[in-house]
Amino acid sequence: MSDATTVGNDTGDIEAGETLMEIDHVSKYFSSGSGFLSGFFGSPDVKAVDDVSFEIKKGETIAVVGESGCGKSTLARTVLQLLRPTAGSVRYKGQDLTELSDKEIRPLRQNMQMIFQDPQSSLNPRMKIGQIVEEPMKAHGLYDSEGRTERAKVLLNKVGLDPSHYNRYPHEFSGGQRQRVNLARALSTDPDLIMCDEPVSALDVSIQAQVLNTMQELQDEFGVTYLFISHDLSVVRYIADRVAVMYLGQIAELANKEELFENPKHPYTEALLDAIPVPDPRATNARGTLEGDVPSPINPPSGCRFRTRCPKVIQPGALGKEPTDLPDEVQAARLQSYELEPAVWQDTLAFTRAVNRRSFVLDEGESDQTEISLPPEEVRTRLESLFFKNGWPEGEVERTINAAIDSLSNGEWEDAATLLSNTFEENSICAIEQPTYTVAPERGDIHVVNCHLHR
């Protein structure tokens, strides 16, 4: 960085498109307990990020998307070493940051800046915006006082603000303008990477596109890389080059943006895309919305994290592979032959989940569903019309379902749920093995799809 008014990253050692950062099997666990006793007895870990690997390329915008609580912010903070990982490594230009002390990392921080969601609270109300923009340069000992002022004014102009407003206070600006101040501040040290955590979520939709456009123009000019965190796929579609979809601490799918939006392969990505609001008010928006709640990151599902909500769980045995090391109760519930028609398997899965969630009433005459006074044949007829519209399963599957019906007829929902889960869900490859696959992309150079359908 030779001259305070020069823009553009002049580290020179890495070309656009080359690997800037490598995130390699990174996990970040938090302790779930804060109480006095947890100090003595320990407490289970919150697996906020669990074994995540990807690369960040110089000059790109890589977005991380997913529902609230899936670990996006924790991942971003771990990449920047604001949180130290529980396991794994983060390499910046080949240097493993996890091996460095806080003191050794400090000078590198000028290359990695941040912008957060709330432009109001991230600006000190008692500082003038010029001082705010100069602050990181001062902290890293860049330029002399005059040089910093000069650069701050150049940057204010670059982000679309009037440099003559250098002496104004944050409250004199709108939300969008304050986020522009944050951008100028982040750019002041000429960083390689800016981590943007929901940078436009707090802004009016009409302002969002303007700020995103400015971010893109600045990227073209400065060659800066964005790690962009968002729960909003419409925003991601606008700004990203590549997208990583996160679910419950792990990456479900990662691909070039066009590939991900045009050719999504993971059922979770498909569900997120289906949930994007349809602009036409006459069109229905209820295409296969996500069922159930996100499970706890303290005790996430085995195998594929998404499998407890996935509409495409693979029927047990379908991959012709005999699993080993199954829990006894799951092994005991394993059937010799499954070859259900896809539609009948879907019905069986839906029935299994409905029993688990107790999402239907069997005997409307009974307020307490532990006391069912219907005969088993009647229970079966009801279930048939509720769940098995594509035909009643046969063979071993039928025998299992009949055994579950016997339990339900006795009001024993828990027993029925356990039998069905162990036989159908827990015996699926989706529960047994963690999926890690890549497929040949139609667009872009990588397509990770962590789903057994793409084995």
Ligand SMILES: Nc1ncnc2c1ncn2[C@@H]1O[C@H](COP(=O)(O)OP(=O)(O)OP(=O)(O)O)[C@@H](O)[C@H]1O
């Ligand atoms: N310091 C902490 N201690 C304990 N648990 C935490 C801590 N920080 C985050 N978590 C938990 O880790 C999980 C991931 O949280 P994180 O904030 O990274 O998700 P997110 O996808 O960014 O969500 P949001 O969009 O709501 O910010 C959540 O279950 C959260 O409750």
